[in-house]
Structure formats: C-alpha cells, structure tokens
Amino acid sequence: MRAAVYRVEHFNAAHRLHNPEWSEEMNQTVFGKCNNPNYHGHNYNLEVGVLGEVDPKTGYVYDLKLLSDLIEEKILNRFDHKNLNLDVEEFKDLNPTAENIVVVIHNLLRSEIDEKYDLKIKLYETERNYVEFPIE
Template identity: 65%
Template sequence: MKQNKVAVYRKEHFNAAHRLHNHAWSDEKNATVFGSCNNKNFHGHNYELIVKVTGEPNPDTGYVLDLKVLSALIKKEILDQFDHKNLNLDTVYFQQVNPTAENIAKVIYQLLRDKLDEQLELKIFLYETERNYVEYPA
C-alpha cells in the first residue's frame, strides 16, 4: 500500500509559571518529591512547543493543513490561555491536575485535537528546558 502521508510542524513559545504540588500529600512529602519545583511562590519556564500534524496532502491545495490555520489555532487555544500565566491559578486545566510537563502536553493535545479533522494525526512536543522535553502521545 502506498504511503502518502506528510508531517508538518509548527513551533511556538510561551512563558508560564507553575508549582508542582500534590494536595493529598504533606508539605514535607511535596518538598521531598518535587524539590525546588514545589516553591510555594511558584517558578517559571520558557516553554518551547512543537505541534506535529500528519496526514495526506489535499489534492487541491497540496497542504496537509494550512500552517496559517494551525498557527491561529495554537494562538487561540494555547498561547492566549497559557502565555504569561500562572498555570495553577490562571487556568481551569490545572486546578485539580498537577501542571507537570507531561500533563501540560496532554492538555495541549486535547485542546488542539478537538479542533482538528479526525483524519489528521497529532503529536505534541513540549520543551520545559533545553534538555527536558516530553512527547504526547508517545
């Protein structure tokens, strides 16, 4: 069977603060498990986000997905909600969910997945630092 799929990528950037904290645990256990990431005054990251969309190019346009459309979608669904925000306090997504890079990537995936054609495959790469990043789905 002939494979005609192509992957397109969009790279974005946002800054956000968060605190890793499990409300079911004692302060001591949180400090032990999360270390400085449990700072009660929060801490921030300069996140790099890469969104990968895979599908068959449209025969009329040649696009898998118009990257202007993807850019606008990421801005509306992710950047406008997360950039220069405290993820714990300023978003509904992390009031009950610990805002680890893993969980942030899962939330980003769901926010975008709901807006994309079901025929398109989606993958999120989220860099919390230059050396630490997550991929979802793996």
C-alpha cells in the same frame, strides 16, 4: 502520500508542582525546587505536528496559517504569561507537570482538528527536558 507539518511556538508560564494530599515534607522530597510555594517559571517551546495525506489540490497536509491561528487561540492566549495553577482552569485540580501540560494541550487542539489527521505534541520545558504526546 502522507507527510507531517510542524508549527513551533513559545510561551512563558509559572507553576508549582504540588500534591495537596501529601505533607509539605513529602512534596518537597518528590518535587524539590519545583514545589516552591511562590511558584517558578519556564520558557516553554511547543512543537505541534499534524500528520496526514497531502491534498492533491493544495499540496498541503494542513494549512500552517490555520494551525498557527489555532495554537494562538487555544494555547498561547490561555497559557502565555500565566500562572498555570491559578489562571488556567484545566490545572485547578491537575498538577501542572510537563506531562500533564502536554496532554492538556493535545486535548485542546485535538477537539479542533479533524480526526483524519494525526496530532503530535512536543513540549520543551527546558532545552534538555521535553515530553511528547501521544507516543507510539
């Protein structure tokens, strides 16, 4: 029997969307207010889903306390109240769009969660805008 468990977390972070290969005018045209040279912030909501077989001994797919601790260690401690462009190594040369952030989060968690589980990440940048990875 397969099931999915989800953990929802929250973090705040600043970023600037900018492509250094483009002119300031091109960056402004493509990214608009998100290209503010003084950065801007979001209150991100993160949803992490682990999908797999229910263990007949525990009744768990995945221990949610372990998932919570893993998210805190690998994601919240790294991203919360940070400037993603300046403070987070993964974005030194990667534009911190919501799409790139969700892939980075997925990769950080994927390396810690057994491959027997499927992993789904959904990141809300605003109440109306979110991205998810992977998609099928």
